[in-house]
Amino acid sequence: MSIQVLRLGHRPARDKRVTTHLLLAARAFGASGAFYAGTRDPALEETMRKVCSDWGGSFSVEYAEEWRRAIGEWKGRGKVIHLTMYGIPLRRAIHAIRADPSEKLVVVGGAKVPGEVYGLADWNVAVTSQPHSEVSALAVFLHELFEGREMEMEFEGARLRIVPQERGKRVEGKAV
Amino acid sequence: MSIQVLRLGHRPARDKRVTTHLLLAARAFGASGAFYAGTRDPALEETMRKVCSDWGGSFSVEYAEEWRRAIGEWKGRGKVIHLTMYGIPLRRAIHAIRADPSEKLVVVGGAKVPGEVYGLADWNVAVTSQPHSEVSALAVFLHELFEGREMEMEFEGARLRIVPQERGKRVEGKAV
Numbered sequence: 001m002s003i004q005v006l007r008l009g010h011r012p013a014r015d016k017r018v019t020t021h022l023l024l025a026a027r028a029f030g031a032s033g034a035f036y037a038g039t040r041d042p043a044l045e046e047t048m049r050k051v052c053s054d055w056g057g058s059f060s061v062e063y064a065e066e067w068r069r070a071i072g073e074w075k076g077r078g079k080v081i082h083l084t085m086y087g088i089p090l091r092r093a094i095h096a097i098r099a100d101p102s103e104k105l106v107v108v109g110g111a112k113v114p115g116e117v118y119g120l121a122d123w124n125v126a127v128t129s130q131p132h133s134e135v136s137a138l139a140v141f142l143h144e145l146f147e148g149r150e151m152e153m154e155f156e157g158a159r160l161r162i163v164p165q166e167r168g169k170r171v172e173g174k175a176v
Numbered sequence: 177m178s179i180q181v182l183r184l185g186h187r188p189a190r191d192k193r194v195t196t197h198l199l200l201a202a203r204a205f206g207a208s209g210a211f212y213a214g215t216r217d218p219a220l221e222e223t224m225r226k227v228c229s230d231w232g233g234s235f236s237v238e239y240a241e242e243w244r245r246a247i248g249e250w251k252g253r254g255k256v257i258h259l260t261m262y263g264i265p266l267r268r269a270i271h272a273i274r275a276d277p278s279e280k281l282v283v284v285g286g287a288k289v290p291g292e293v294y295g296l297a298d299w300n301v302a303v304t305s306q307p308h309s310e311v312s313a314l315a316v317f318l319h320e321l322f323e324g325r326e327m328e329m330e331f332e333g334a335r336l337r338i339v340p341q342e343r344g345k346r347v348e349g350k351a352v
Contacts, residue, residue: 014193017190017193017194018193018194018197021194021308021309021311021312022309024306024307024308024309024312025308025309025311025312027306027308028304028306028307028308028312029304029308029312029316051307055306055307084345085338086338086340086341086344086345086346086347087340087341087342088340088341088342089327089340090327091324091327092340115344118343118344118345119343124341124342124343126338126340128204128205128326128327129337129338129340130200130203130204130231130331131200131204131227131231132197132200132201132203132204132205132315133197133198133200133201133311133315135197135201135309135311135312135315136197136200136201136204136205136311136312136314136315136316138312139308139309139311139312139315139316140205140312140315140316140319143316143319144324148267148320150304151265151266151267151304155306161305162261162262162302162305164262164263164264164265164302164305165262165263165264165300166263166264166300167294167295167300168262168291168294169260169262169294170262171262
């Protein structure tokens with residue numbers, strides 16, 4: 001199942017780190033790529049390009065100038081999931097989402113999500129009904145969706161690779 | 177099992193949002209409270225106090241002036257888990273951690289984690305060996321530790337409560 005993420009309302013000055021964390025979490029937990037809307041941010045794109053070149057895989061990042069059009073185009077070929085604390089609890093929604101074989105777009109809000117998004121989504125899903133973070137919401141959503149199998153994923157073409165250790169750090173392929 | 181989180185190296189100007197997201201994720205996914213080290217940040221503490229007053233529960237936030245002492249004191253009464261991409265894969269470590277009945281301190285790095293932390297920890301745990309975010313790492317760790325039961329948690333004394341909806345938002349207790 002191919003999953004793309006759409007981050008709404010990115011503001012480079014204010015959101016740079018949170019959006020970077022969000023896109024990194026999308027990649028680490030098995031999404032194939034992400035779009036971001038709001039203000040274009042070449043530094044964000046460059047950070048992500050660098051990570052993918054170092055750590056492998058084919059995660060793509062694209063700017064979506066108009067989020068409405070991005071969602072609209074998606075609805076022609078797959079389903080849209082909107083992560084929001086106001087939605088249906090994850091554990092109630094996840095079985096139907098897993099059972100649906102179509103490609104998915106996971107929409108993740110910024111500061112203010114237009115009400116329209118709730119209507120466009122096929123599912124509005126709450127990863128708890130408590131305030132926390134789009135980063136944790138997306139990671140736990142993907143982890144549940146893939147039932148943890150995303151953790152066995154290989155990232156092809158990695159220049160760097162961690163060799164898990166009980167203590168300390170070991171990275172293979174690092175230029176010392 | 178009582179879980180506390182220790183956030184290392186907080187820098188108010190640079191980390192405010194990420195640390196806020198981290199502490200909110202700690203609360204939403206079942207930790208009892210958090211300490212943060214680095215620079216004291218009254219605005220962060222105030223944000224968290226407000227969230228707990230609105231959304232209930234008894235999540236505590238305390239400043240730890242010296243992280244070494246905070247970890248040292250903890251080792252007298254419980255176990256220390258350090259989340260790091262260099263550690264042992266979560267799925268290999270989680271059974272032993274769950275089976276251990278003692279209180280846990282989950283240490284989460286900031287920008288640069290002193291090498292000493294790897295030696296002080298009872299477990300160095302990798303929530304994937306890929307770069308992502310301390311926010312997603314902590315949330316997925318707690319979600320695995322509690323096997324999803326944290327999502328059924330009630331937050332007592334909440335002033336606001338979300339009533340899950342398929343579309344739109346419904347909050348009870350909101351002053352309109």
